[in-house]
Amino acid sequence: MKALVIGWDCATPELVFNKFLDELPNFRKLLKNATYGRMESCDPPITIPAWMVMATSINPGKLGIYGFRHRKNNSYTDIWISNSLKFKNVPKVWDILGKYGKKSCIIGLPPTYPPLPLNGCMISCFITPDATKDYTYPVELKKEIEKEIGEYIFDVPFRTDEKDELVKNLWEMTQRRHELVKYLIQNKEWDLFWFVEIGLDRVQHAFWRYFDEQHHLHEPNSPYKNVIRDYYKLLDKNLGELLDLIDDDTAIFIVSDHGAKRMKGAFCINEWLIRNKWLVLKEEPREIVSIGKADVDWSKTKAWGWGGYYARIFFNVKGREENGIIPKEEYEKMRKKLAEEIRKAKDDKGNVMNTKVFTPEELYPECNGDPPDLMVYFDDLYWRSAGTIGHGRVHLEKNDTGPDDAVHAKHGIFVKYPADEKRIEASIYDFAPTLLHTLGIEIPKHMEGKVIK
Amino acid sequence: MTEGKEEKGKYTTVSIPTPLAEKIKKRIEGTGFNSISSYVTYVLRELLASMEEEEEEAFSKEDEEKIKERLRALGYLD
């Protein structure tokens, strides 16, 4: 048996299984002979690390990957960007299949830049700096791609008010990738073919307010109210074309790394830390700046935070940070204290939010790499975290770094075809074992999920 | 390696087996290394540097800036 894995980044269970289902004929037909349902993502439910957790069935702590960026050497400002080299020796499903002589074709799975050798071929993901780089394995594949579809498009800048332009770019990127996928499915040898379409994540972030009546910035009857639905319809049409290309001996998986939901606003973590005496500035910034550019008084600062769809908080620890002030003996006590205070944080209307605060140690059995000291989901992720300073307030109704309407939801989707029609609840850790099982490969002991039957 | 004066706070003591210390002592005779400590410090620095070199960088400086800009625009930074 072979397997085709279709990754729809950010595909949301409520939308594909309910709201839009009637308008997705190919997907609906597939579900009649499929095992499917919600798939719970990892912590944090963010594109990086989620796809890598899916590909390895190993938790983010063990992988040592907590998001797109990480601190370098406990620095206040230096960061490193997630990339494939960090997973060089971690067995991804395609590495395991390669040991059995099986070939894989992997496209756009984050983070796969720079592309590493495998038994098969690879096209790297949106972490690729640009199309002038060597973004394929083998290197020659790049020429072949350019001959077939022209310049490959990795991503689109979605935080823009030029919505018409964005729609055009999104459709163009998706169709180019689709043409390439069709070409490679037919012209390469593969046992596993896995591609990820990032466009769905972008379209949901950019257009959510126009279709979700509950969104605080909802604009009824906007010309963009059907953009998200139309994009799902495009994916469905493309799905139909792929189904025509494959034989009966190929299992099909459709998966997402997390879902989406409306963003209620941006919570300025550092503004809040300043007001609660954890973070001290020498001087108020005159404009909006990132924490790295702010005039922080480190000799008085106990903690600072990062923005993103979830917040990372770091403590200024003696002997660890350059100007650390928290004695090691007080570290745990301080963590507990701050976690308690953050749990009581209020929204813009003065109501206590449903905020979740974790230490990496409680989420993961081991914490490699550069973990934060606390991980925070403001209002269960409905409020994104903004790291910038100088707003003069804690709550922003809009995002601080360009328009964004949606945040991440903990559940993505899982579909396996053909199978008995059955609704299930899956975990992202189950994907790799289920895939290997389907391909008749023994499941390595280190994998943390189970086979979905 | 407790030989030599330890300037307070700048140095720390590390234990190594006595036979190894003897071996090092013989090796540095007549060289520029005036103590076991200075030799061991040199060797460890060299070793660590070579290990760091092996850690390949994924991005050039310029590419990294490009990616940071992109990730910032995507909302993953700040």
Ligand SMILES: [Zn+2]
């Ligand atoms: Zn994602």
